[in-house]
Amino acid sequence: MPSYAKLTTRELVLLALLLAIAVVLRLVENALPFPIQLPGAKLGLANSITIITLMLFGRAKTVLLLTARILLVALLITGLFTPSFFIGLGGAAFSFLLMVLACQSHLFSPVGIGILGACAHNCGQLVIAMFLMQTTALISYLPLLLIIAIPTGISTGLIAKYALPIIRQNF
Amino acid sequence: MRKNDYLLILLIILLAAGSHLFMKANATNTDLTFEIRQGDHVVQTIKRSALTTAGEFTISTSDGNVFIEIDPAKGAHIIDSPCPDKLCIHQGYINKNGQTILCLPEKVLVTAVADRKDGEPDAVLR
Known part of the structure; x- marks a missing residue:
């Protein structure tokens, strides 16, 4: 794609830094206990990096970062092509799509984008899980996963909101 | 905001x-049947009314064995699983129609479904 070719050294370095932060956040999050024990319920701190990248670099470069993050996280934690890998991929893809739409509509602040992304991530995960297990029974997780997405979305959105001006100033 | x-x-x-x-x-x-799935197929169905004491069911996966206990009073729960996160064990008992326990790494799913009485329609549209 032509837009990748235009990646300057400055952008490359910043993207690589953001990628490293996203992967480390994901690893740290894995070690932290989460009060609600439910498959798919996570803090989703790495999502704040996705929001920052989306607002700084636009769509194409965020896809690049997300793909790299998912592959790296798969190699480090879940393993490639395992059920958890596909579910994470589905969640990331769906949340990315909705966050792009939310970003372009200019209707929401970073906090709103974060909430929408968290919700979409949880719903995407659930859809892929239902497809993998060939059952609709998992829909019973939906209400709780939606509610959890609100605080986690607000926290990732707030991180993005406060980190964005600092990154803009310094790079 | x-x-x-x-x-x-x-x-x-x-x-x-x-x-x-x-x-x-x-x-x-009221009348529940517990359905145990592995991957995309059902491996066992257990009627709660058929149990008098708690029964233990074992599902073998590539990583080891998943142990599921079904108690006629308390419902079904997962006792042990070789999965790394143990989220399935933390979910505790299910005893209402539609509730599920998923152990994603092992692809094991336990669902509580309501028994349908003979001759009862599948669905009624009003």
């Missing part, structure tokens, strides 16, 4: 509450 953000939160809360109430309306805990 903008006004739209608050509207979004409200919408999500309404969606979650709506889906929760919808599922609660369909939930009964």
Whole structure:
């Protein structure tokens, strides 16, 4: 794609830094206990990096970062092509799509984008899980996963909101 | 935060509450059958009324054995699983129609489904 070719050294370095932060956040999050024990319920701190990248670099470069993050996280934690890998991929893809739409509509602040992304991530995960297990029974997780997405979305959105001006100033 | 953000939160809360109430309306805990799935097929179905004492069921996976206990009073729960996160064990008992326990790394799913009486229609549209 032509837009990748235009990646300057400055952008490359910043993207690589953001990628490293996203992967480390994901690893740290894995070690932290989460009060609600439910498959798919996570803090989703790495999502704040996705929001920052989306607002700084636009769509194409965020896809690049997300793909790299998912592959790296798969190699480090879940393993490639395992059920958890596909579910994470589905969640990331769906949340990315909705966050792009939310970003372009200019209707929401970073906090709103974060909430929408968290919700979409949880719903995407659930859809892929239902497809993998060939059952609709998992829909019973939906209400709780939606509610959890609100605080986690607000926290990732707030991180993005406060980190964005600092990154803009310094790079 | 903008006004739209608050509207979004409200919408999500309404969606979650709506889906929760919808599922609660369909939930009964009278006659239940527990369905154990591995991957995309059902490996065992156990009627709760057929049990008098708690029964233990073992599902063997490539990583080891998943142990499921079904108690006629308390419901079904996962006792032990070789999965790394143990989320399935933490979920505790299920004993209402539609509830599920998923052990994603092992692809094991336990679902409580209401028994259908003979001759009862599948669904009624009003």
